[in-house]
Amino acid sequence: MLLQDTVLGVVGMNALALLLVVARAPLFRTRLYRPMLLNIGLSIAPVVVLGAGVLAVALLLAAGAPRAVGVAAEVAVVLVWLLLLPNAGYLVTELNQSHRKPGERVPEWYDILLVLSLAMSGVLNMLINVFFVQLAYVALRFDDVDGLQSAEVRWLTVAVLLLAAFGIYLGRNIRVNSWDVLRPWRLVARVVTHLRSPGRLVEATGFTLVCGAFFGLMHLVVVGPLVGAVVALG
Incomplete structure (x- = not known):
C-alpha cells in the first residue's frame, strides 16, 4: 500500500505540474511556455525507458537468449537510463521563474x-x-531484499545521485542534453572548456555536492520508509 500511494503521489504531482503549465495560457491569456512541457516530458523519460528496458530484457531471457546477450542488454539499459536520469531532477532549476514576462497578468x-x-x-x-533501480540491483546482486539496506547499495545510491547532480549542472550551465553523448568528443571538449574557465570547477563541485546532498536527504525521507516496508515484508 505504501508503494502504491507513493507511485500515485508521483504521478499526481506530474499531472498537477502539467495541468498548471497548460492551463496558464487560456486562463490568463498569455503564451504557452513550451520549454516547460518539454522538460516535464524529459523528466518522465528515464522511468519510462527503465520500464521498457526491463521488459525487453525479460522478454529476451524468456525467449531463450544467451545469458551474455541478457547481460549486454542490461548494461545498455542502465547506461541509457543513467544518461537520461539528470532530466528527472532538472525541473528543480525552474524555481527561478524565468518564464514570467513583463505585462503578463498571471x-x-x-x-x-x-x-x-x-x-x-x-x-x-x-x-x-533511483528506488526502482535499487530494487532491480538487489534482485540481481543479493539473495534477499535485506540487500536494500546494505552499505553497497547505499554507496551506489550516493554515486548515482552525485552523477545526476553533475548532469543537472551541465544541463543548466552549458545547456548539455542527454543526446549530446552521440558526439562524445565534442561533448567532452565543451565540458572541459567550461570547467577550465576561472571559478567554474569550484562552482561545479559545489553545486554537485549540495544538489547531491539535497537529493540524498529527500531520498531518506521519501524512499527510506519504502525500503523499510519492502524489507519488513520480505
Whole structure:
C-alpha cells in the first residue's frame, strides 16, 4: 500500500505540474511556455525507458537468449537510463521563474505553485527512478531484499545521485542534453572548456555536492520508509 500511494503521489504531482503549465495560457491569456512541457516530458523519460528496458530484457531471457546477450542488454539499459536520469531532477532549476514576462497578468501565487509543482515532480521523479533501480540491483546482486539496506547499495545510491547532480549542472550551465553523448568528443571538449574557465570547477563541485546532498536527504525521507516496508515484508 505504501508503494502504491507513493507511485500515485508521483504521478499526481506530474499531472498537477502539467495541468498548471497548460492551463496558464487560456486562463490568463498569455503564451504557452513550451520549454516547460518539454522538460516535464524529459523528466518522465528515464522511468519510462527503465520500464521498457526491463521488459525487453525479460522478454529476451524468456525467449531463450544467451545469458551474455541478457547481460549486454542490461548494461545498455542502465547506461541509457543513467544518461537520461539528470532530466528527472532538472525541473528543480525552474524555481527561478524565468518564464514570467513583463505585462503578463498571471497572479504571482499561481506561478509560485506552478514552479513548486514542477520542482517537486522533478524531485519525486528522481527518487522513484533511483528506488526502482535499487530494487532491480538487489534482485540481481543479493539473495534477499535485506540487500536494500546494505552499505553497497547505499554507496551506489550516493554515486548515482552525485552523477545526476553533475548532469543537472551541465544541463543548466552549458545547456548539455542527454543526446549530446552521440558526439562524445565534442561533448567532452565543451565540458572541459567550461570547467577550465576561472571559478567554474569550484562552482561545479559545489553545486554537485549540495544538489547531491539535497537529493540524498529527500531520498531518506521519501524512499527510506519504502525500503523499510519492502524489507519488513520480505
